[in-house]
Amino acid sequence: MSLQSSFDPKKLKRYLPILDWGSRYNASTFANDGIAAIIVTIMLIPQSLAYALLAGLPAQMGLYASILPLVAYAVFGTSRALAVGPVAVVSLMTAASVGNMALQGTAEYAAAAITLAFLSGLILLVMGIFRLGFFANFLSHPVIAGFITASGILIAASQVKHIFGVSAGGHTLPERLVQLAENIGETNLITLVIGVAATAFLFWVRKGLKPLLLSKGVSPRMADIATKAGPVAAVVVTTLITFVFGLHNHGVKIVGEVPRGLPPLTLPHFSPTIWSQLFGSAILISIIGFVESVSVAQTLAAKKRQRIVPDQELIGLGASNIAAAVSGGYPVTGGFARSVVNFDAGAETPAAGAFTAVGIALAALFLTPLLYFLPVATLAATIIVAVLSLVDFSILKSTWGYSKTDFAAVLATILLTLGFGVETGVSSGVILSIAMHLYKTSRPHIAEVGLVPGTEHFRNINRHDVLTTTDVVTIRVDESLYFANARFLEDYVLDRIADDKDIKHVVLMCPAVNEIDQSALEALEEINKRLDDGGIKLHLSEVKGPVMDRLQKCHFLHELTGQVFLSQYAAMKALGDVTVPPVASETDEDKVA
Amino acid sequence: MSLQSSFDPKKLKRYLPILDWGSRYNASTFANDGIAAIIVTIMLIPQSLAYALLAGLPAQMGLYASILPLVAYAVFGTSRALAVGPVAVVSLMTAASVGNMALQGTAEYAAAAITLAFLSGLILLVMGIFRLGFFANFLSHPVIAGFITASGILIAASQVKHIFGVSAGGHTLPERLVQLAENIGETNLITLVIGVAATAFLFWVRKGLKPLLLSKGVSPRMADIATKAGPVAAVVVTTLITFVFGLHNHGVKIVGEVPRGLPPLTLPHFSPTIWSQLFGSAILISIIGFVESVSVAQTLAAKKRQRIVPDQELIGLGASNIAAAVSGGYPVTGGFARSVVNFDAGAETPAAGAFTAVGIALAALFLTPLLYFLPVATLAATIIVAVLSLVDFSILKSTWGYSKTDFAAVLATILLTLGFGVETGVSSGVILSIAMHLYKTSRPHIAEVGLVPGTEHFRNINRHDVLTTTDVVTIRVDESLYFANARFLEDYVLDRIADDKDIKHVVLMCPAVNEIDQSALEALEEINKRLDDGGIKLHLSEVKGPVMDRLQKCHFLHELTGQVFLSQYAAMKALGDVTVPPVASETDEDKVA
Secondary structure (H helix, E strand, O other), rough: OHHHHHHOOOHHHHOOHHHHHOOOHHHHOOOOOOHHHHHHHHHHHHHHHHHHHHHOOOOOHHOOOHHHHHHHHHHHOOOOOOOEOOOHHHHHHHHHHHHOOOOOOHHHHHHHHHHHHHHHHHHHHHHHOOOHHHHHHHHHHHHHOOOOOOHHHHHHHHHHHHOOOOOOOOOOOOHHHHHHHHHHHHHHHHHHHHHHHHHHHHHHHHHHHHHHHHOOOOOOHHHHHHHHHHHHHHHHHHHHHHHHOOOHHHHOOOOOOOOOOOOOOOOOOOHHHHHHHHHHHHHHHHHHHHHHHHHHHHHHHHOOOOOHHHHHHHHHHHHHHHHHHHOOOOOEEEEHHHHHHHHHHOOOHHHHHHHHHHHHHHHHHHHHHHHOOOOOHHHHHHHHHHHHHOOOHHHHHHHOOOOOHHHHHHHHHHHHHHOOOHHHHHHHHHHHHHHHHHOOOOOOOEEEEEOOOOOOEEOOOOOOOEEOOOOOOEEEOOOOOOOOOHHHHHHHHOOOOOOOOOOEEEEOOOOOOOOOHHHHHHHHHHHHHHHHOOEEEEEEEEHHHHHHHHHOOHHHHHHHOOOOOHHHHHHHHOOOOOOOOOOOOOOHHHHHO | OOHHHHHHHHHHHHHHHHHHHHHOOOHHHHHHHHHHHHHHHOOOHHHHHHHHHHHHOOOOHHHHHHOOOHHHHHHOOOOOOOOOOHHHHHHHHHHHHOOOOOOOHHHHHHHHHHHHHHHHHHHHHHHHHHHHHHHHHHHHHHHHHHHHEEEEEEHHHHHHHHHOOOOOOOOOHHHHHHHHHHHHHHOOOHHHHHHHHHHHHHHHHHHHHHHHHHHHOHHHHHHHHHHHOOOHHHHHHHHHHHHHHHHHHHHHOOOOOOOOOOOOOOOOOHHHHHHHHHHHHHHHHHHHHHHHHHHHHHHHHHOOOOOOOOHHHHHHHHHHHHHHHHOOOOOEEOOOHHHHHHHHOOOOOOHHHHHHHHHHHHHHHHOOOOOOOOEHHHHHHHHHHHHOOOOHHHHHHHHHHOOHHHHHHHHHHHHHHHHHHHHHHHHHHHHHOOOOOOOHHOOEEEEEEEEEOOOOEEEEEEOOOOOHHHHHOEEEEEEEEOOOOOHHHHHHHHHHHHOOOOOEEEEEEEEOOOEHHHHHHHHEEHHHHHHHOOOOEEEEEEOOOOHHHHOOOOOHHHHHHOOOEEOOHHHHHOOOOOOOOOOOOOOHHHHHH
């Protein structure tokens, strides 16, 4: 008791959300979580094997990545519905990253994937502890959408070789297509039949089965479960056919021996060389995984008016990845499709994830011998059907109509991801978004404004019929003033007054100026001095509170030749010889000036 | 005549400013340019030798870099007073960059420096042609100030070994100090005497000579010339003493054989490996050189109410560097101190630079044998005295008082430049400035506002006594809405309405919103939908023209549950049950709503 009193239980619950929801756990929650776990387990068994394959890893590592990481997330995560585990995009990124360091199938390759999970977990944990979740904000929606679409295409392309039963490699779309075309002559016809049939069946399950079952009077819930079990059916049927007809003797590639048992204890490499080689990829995987995970978690939480805590999500996902690294797994995150299924199936707490882990552990203990004859083509079909639902080019259309710079960022992300691989693609998208944002703010929109008649409101003289005077120029800068646009403002103001001898006052109207940094302050000092040389006074109006606080700390306001007005209307009344509109009163002038 | 008519002479003059000022050249301009050229030549001879030494290059390369590049700038440059040639900071950066590739004193080292000049010239030309001069804006004033100060310290530290006559290396301050301390036992006393005497003399010339001469009745102009000739006097006297007493036989390091003659024709390397190794440094050198050059050119132009054209300056400096590369030189730019001297000495056109080139060419033809006995310690003293005037820590004080983020950027730039070298220092400064700007804009200032009584003006409810109503919340976002803060806004608005059941209307007041990108648009759509779920209407007010134009291109305005008001006052009158202040009239309401 005396020990406990030194803890702040609320703070502890913030870092261990399980203490919060765990204390209210009851039989009904258990039943709901259990049913959701069964459905997700059925979906996850073939997916985890398939994604391990996509990552270039042995099938069992997919299972291992679906046990301990799920338990870790259940303890530390805040989302009630997020289904953590291997996902397509992160598996592809793992293959791209680890593929630079070792050959697929070697022990180093697997060890590098484990180290990648550890590093990625560490990065997520550190970001969570220092509350750096806002980093993910720099991945703009369009860049993410473009990246996911391009990754879906890349992943599908990477699996086509398994459908044809040929070998091919490559990290980019052109590489993959060229290698596929070169080897297409070695197509194994039986494999092709299995692959095409499985793909067609899975597409039909996704689109046509549910309406059919519903029309036969099956309950919607059962229809849903049947739909999610589609991949399991494909696995069972093609495995049986392969076993019965001995198709593996006719060139059909099968999964083969999958070791039976619980995950082994593994340790990541601690070599600085390997860490530095993997570090860049680990950051990308962490951030992409986090963004994917948080988007789905937030969407699902919103449906139940719940909230998730992004910084605690970082800790949850970090713990999951470290759990993956110590138990023979590879990088994991919250998957989009499985989380939606988990939510729809009624999962109420993160315990559903822990129950799923139990299901996968049972599979690892007892089902692996049954996977021996599973054709790789079936797993490829599972992946293709799953990822093609990620491909969505509508973002190109919507950004084209709304914002050409966003369009450029999406297009660049898609093309660079397809043409140069996932890491180049997403990094370029982020850098391009930031660069274009900086470029735009470095050439801000500047409007000369006048009074809208009958109001105290000022608008652009080029867009509205407004009142102005000849000896007062009011310039509204539509941007914060900072180093990137300080010189631009200086040039603009000095050019504006150069040829106009009537000007006596320049008012900088600052409702859009959210910051004035040191560089911009120096530019303002320069403007003030140069205007003074020409006998022109510089005034400011509508300076925001936080900006004014800062200006009051320095000499500028003493040097300023003019005044600072609370509102532009007050500035106009004090400086202008314009007839003050009849609606305005002269009272309270001192208060606003 | 018929050929000429196909040219646009104005356009040609833009790219060849010499056609502009050249056509008005006369005897008086010639006389003024000539006098300025003589003074600058006297100053440049020792400086060019010293800076070549600083760059780790043979002394004559400093002379070569002061001939053809000056002629090229005279043809293409727009500044009337800029003195182009070797400068301290760029020489230091050259040493840092080329030092990674070859050993000082080898032919490869010199060839790499020539290639660096070529690359840097190419980059500047391309930036000029594509008008990318705005890139330089991303070097904030504080970062530049910090970088120049730290470079001054680094350069001075690099020369101390010559004063002591010991050998030492290193690119960072700690490295240099440690190596100096290790070898201090080998100090050559005669060298130390020459070095300390020369340094003391030069400091005295800089601070004490001019007042002394003025008090003796010497004209200010002559006093100025005498001051600038100080380094030449030091060179002549120490060279004579060394020659007369044969001090080079007593361990005093001398410049030695400097080849006589005009610059040789040289060609840069065209190897992709070398280019890729030098590319990053070339970009940094180009941008730093450009920024230094443009700052001094603008300051001097402003004093005579002239203007320079930054994009044409890029072309001028690019041509200079390519000229340096083909004539045995190394990277050049407009120097601060020499340009001021050139201006003060009365230079009226860029021809003064061409005349200086003639002076240096004469020196290269006839004076080099006289430099044989020049002690290296004297050159080191010249450098130390010149660069210590660059060291100015006042930027730390002014940023500390005004802006802590600018302070952090300066401090980081200074410490990283001293601790890790020039390239790391300046790159980190730039990245840090951009990162901090993005961080600030990703967590924008958001204020809830109300009506200032007696006006139509709205201000922060926490800072002003304002009128509000219970069922209308007006939120002013003080930042453009873009990907980095889209989620922040969503969270803020949804948190704000979560616990307040009275709210019927949320007005987003957008005078500070200069952009709404695709990510922010999606966030607004989400806010609109979620508010609608709670029966709350979302309105916008004071949306800027360019932002409104974009919104009208998409579906959002149709989905918006509320209205868009021209002014916040109009929104208040339409939505609020607040007593409309008596000063306002009800006329023209339709016009503003």
